Amino acid sequence: MKFIFALARKNLIKKPYRTLAMILLAALAAFTVFAGSIVVLSLNNGLKSYGERLGADVMVVPSEARTSGSFDDILLQGITGNYYITEAQLNRALSGVEGIEKVSTQFYLASVTASCCSSKLQIIGFDPETDFTVQPWIRERYSESLGDGDIIVGADITLNSSMTLQFYNVKCKIVARLDKTGTGLDTAVYTTIETIRQMAENAVILEHLTEGYDVSTSVSAAMIKVADGFDAQSVAGKINGRKGVKATTAQSYVSGVASGLNNVAGAIGAMVAVVWLLAAALIVVSFVMVCNERMKEFAVLRAMGASSSMNAKLLLTEIFAVTAIGAVTGVIFSAIVTFPLTSLIKSALSLPYLLPSFWAIALTVLGAIAATLVAGAVSALFAVARLNRSDAGLMLREDA
Amino acid sequence: MKNRYFVFNVSDFTLLLTSLAFFVGTFTFCKACGQTDSGAYMSCHWAENALKGVTGVMLLLSVAHLIIRDYGVKPGLDIAVCALAILAMLIPGTLINTCSMPNMRCNAVMRPCAIIFSAFATAFSVIDLVFYLNKKRKSK
Numbered sequence: 001m002k003f004i005f006a007l008a009r010k011n012l013i014k015k016p017y018r019t020l021a022m023i024l025l026a027a028l029a030a031f032t033v034f035a036g037s038i039v040v041l042s043l044n045n046g047l048k049s050y051g052e053r054l055g056a057d058v059m060v061v062p063s064e065a066r067t068s069g070s071f072d073d074i075l076l077q078g079i080t081g082n083y084y085i086t087e088a089q090l091n092r093a094l095s096g097v098e099g100i101e102k103v104s105t106q107f108y109l110a111s112v113t114a115s116c117c118s119s120k121l122q123i124i125g126f127d128p129e130t131d132f133t134v135q136p137w138i139r140e141r142y143s144e145s146l147g148d149g150d151i152i153v154g155a156d157i158t159l160n161s162s163m164t165l166q167f168y169n170v171k172c173k174i175v176a177r178l179d180k181t182g183t184g185l186d187t188a189v190y191t192t193i194e195t196i197r198q199m200a201e202n203a204v205i206l207e208h209l210t211e212g213y214d215v216s217t218s219v220s221a222a223m224i225k226v227a228d229g230f231d232a233q234s235v236a237g238k239i240n241g242r243k244g245v246k247a248t249t250a251q252s253y254v255s256g257v258a259s260g261l262n263n264v265a266g267a268i269g270a271m272v273a274v275v276w277l278l279a280a281a282l283i284v285v286s287f288v289m290v291c292n293e294r295m296k297e298f299a300v301l302r303a304m305g306a307s308s309s310m311n312a313k314l315l316l317t318e319i320f321a322v323t324a325i326g327a328v329t330g331v332i333f334s335a336i337v338t339f340p341l342t343s344l345i346k347s348a349l350s351l352p353y354l355l356p357s358f359w360a361i362a363l364t365v366l367g368a369i370a371a372t373l374v375a376g377a378v379s380a381l382f383a384v385a386r387l388n389r390s391d392a393g394l395m396l397r398e399d400a
Numbered sequence: 401m402k403n404r405y406f407v408f409n410v411s412d413f414t415l416l417l418t419s420l421a422f423f424v425g426t427f428t429f430c431k432a433c434g435q436t437d438s439g440a441y442m443s444c445h446w447a448e449n450a451l452k453g454v455t456g457v458m459l460l461l462s463v464a465h466l467i468i469r470d471y472g473v474k475p476g477l478d479i480a481v482c483a484l485a486i487l488a489m490l491i492p493g494t495l496i497n498t499c500s501m502p503n504m505r506c507n508a509v510m511r512p513c514a515i516i517f518s519a520f521a522t523a524f525s526v527i528d529l530v531f532y533l534n535k536k537r538k539s540k
Contacts, residue, residue: 156501187501187502336516336519340511340516341516343507
């Protein structure tokens with residue numbers, strides 16, 4: 001066996017360009033399988049996280065929110081937006097609608113890149129007394145109640161040593177940082193509705209927010225929990241019949257994102273399958289061609305006393321070595337490209353994108369290597385079958 | 401005597417193309433964030449400028465690596481390119497700060513591109529170094 005390994009090694013080294021081409025083919029298959037799998041897994045992970053964070057059954061926003069900086073833009077891409085409705089208008093829209101168990105209002109404010117603010121972020125203000133959507137998952141990180149000027153930041157916001165951020169000249173203390181969600185919420189800041197209204201008042205004074213909003217009585221959205229026995233879709237339908245507001249069910253947000261995600265995941269899956277099949281076919285064809293070219297070499301080995309099984313072992317060792325090196329190289333290069341580009345992929349797809357856990361990534365690495373080795377094994381079967389069909393004596397006589 | 405000189409190798413071109421793509425990238429597709437609303441530059445702009453300089457030197461060394469035929473010099477150039485590639489990888493985010501938000505251009509595009517191109521340049525220069533050291537050893 002040691003002799004076979006040494007001979008296979010020499011064969012591969014003596015034909016560097018052929019070996020390199022084979023390694024590149026195997027690397028291409030592994031690269032595509034790994035990168036495609038990571039993107040699909042991250043999209044599924046992001047959707048799961050997105051569904052978990054919505055919290056409410058129905059979201060009610062002012063009609064204008066559908067046109068600029070809408071709720072799903074904030075959730076998915078972290079696009080900042082300001083839109084308001086007075087509490088009186090909102091109460092009118094919700095009054096008399098059956099099936100509403102809980103209502104909690106939220107206030108959204110986009111910060112700006114100016115001296116008043118540390119950076120451009122979406123600030124979300126919630127009412128701690130009535131909130132049932134934000135606090136349950138904030139409690140995973142911060143169990144105290146939020147004080148005046150306290151903020152909780154998303155996972156993508158870099159903390160400074162002073163643990164403070166300034167928005168519209170209101171200096172805020174960062175009390176916690178949330179886990180990554182893969183959505184626009186990773187770049188959002190959470191605070192109480194009192195603190196955010198203080199910021200909004202300053203924003204009006206600084207002319208960053210249009211006058212005409214009475215920030216002390218305005219809100220941006222209402223989160224509704226539907227009572228047992230009622231259907232969220234019909235509650236949203238009733239609210240949509242009222243003037244000035246637009247209600248959407250959480251299910252429709254999730255299913256809208258899920259259908260977009262399924263399309264993207266399907267396209268990526270199909271592309272991965274096509275590239276893998278092409279690479280596998282190329283590997284098979286290349287090895288069979290190489291095997292055909294080397295028939296005389298194998299015939300000489302037979303004439304020198306090597307058994308046919310030894311020839312088969314030699315060929316299998318070469319194929320395994322080439323596909324294994326290619327698979328590992330492909331996965332390494334794929335990881336070098338895929339992981340640093342996470343933010344870019346997320347913004348290009350405009351879908352929730354959250355990298356899978358370490359163990360899921362480790363399994364994907366093994367899966368991609370295994371998929372490439374399978375392609376190598378298939379080509380090995382063809383090559384060995386071709387080798388077994390040939391007659392060594394005949395091959396040598398043909399040469400003569 | 402013939403052994404002391406040789407024609408170009410695939411790895412010479414791979415290294416040159418990687419350095420060229422990296423250098424061109426710093427002026428085009430992997431630029432940092434633009435000016436702020438107030439007209440000021442953020443720190444990532446200086447990281448971009450530093451990258452331009454380092455990748456420019458990398459490109460010059462890669463061209464020299466292709467032109468110079470003495471394979472006593474080539475490994476030295478490989479080591480220099482490798483060191484510069486590692487430096488280029490560390491510039492955005494480690495040696496010079498980028499913006500605080502991960503979805504900003506400097507973090508989403510410039511830094512990943514610097515990591516990817518640097519990793520490729522490091523890998524290719526190491527492969528090239530091994531190749532030429534091996535060739536030099538065999539020629540003795």
